[in-house]
Amino acid sequence: ALLRGRITPILDLPRLLGQREATAAAAPTKTQAHILLVDDTKFFRDVVGGYLEAAGYTVARAEHGAEGLARLDREAFDLVVSDLEMPIMDGWTLASSVRLKSQWSDMPLLALSTLARDQAEASARAAGFDAYEVKLDQASLLANIARLLAESRRPRAAAGAFHA
Numbered sequence: 001a002l003l004r005g006r007i008t009p010i011l012d013l014p015r016l017l018g019q020r021e022a023t024a025a026a027a028p029t030k031t032q033a034h035i036l037l038v039d040d041t042k043f044f045r046d047v048v049g050g051y052l053e054a055a056g057y058t059v060a061r062a063e064h065g066a067e068g069l070a071r072l073d074r075e076a077f078d079l080v081v082s083d084l085e086m087p088i089m090d091g092w093t094l095a096s097s098v099r100l101k102s103q104w105s106d107m108p109l110l111a112l113s114t115l116a117r118d119q120a121e122a123s124a125r126a127a128g129f130d131a132y133e134v135k136l137d138q139a140s141l142l143a144n145i146a147r148l149l150a151e152s153r154r155p156r157a158a159a160g161a162f163h164a
Helices: 013-026 042-054 065-074 091-100 117-127 138-152
Strands: 034-038 058-062 079-083 109-113 131-134
Touching: 034 042, 034 065, 042 058, 042 079, 042 138, 058 065, 065 079, 065 091, 079 091, 079 138, 091 109, 091 117, 109 117, 109 138, 117 131, 131 138
Parallel strands: 034 058, 034 079, 079 109, 109 131
Antiparallel strands: none
16 A cells, blocks of 8 residues: 555455465476566565565566666576666666567566556556566466466467556
């Protein structure tokens, strides 16, 4: 929730306890995917990274887009999950930069944001993101990641349109 201009997590314990099953169901079955998580807020890096690790993914973290690009130069990743609004290099610039490099042009990119969907989704798509997620929706995030990873094993043109 947004309270007095600040993001404030409100825990729904019954739902959180029920999401253990969703996490197990979304876990990769054949290979452990390596995901780069880029977010300037430590809280979100920890929470979202925890979701991904609990689902069986290997997660590397970066604090902004420039650090994310540097990690991409050094390591191989199967997917990038990135916040949109960050200092130094934002997510839109990161996605555009990834799409310009031939070795990363087919890498699935998922935008992760607290921005209202209508305001940010179109700009995320234009920058090169394949999907858009609102932060802290664990079940939807894991389902979208599983879908993107499955689609990335097919040629990009056959993978379909932008998905929310």
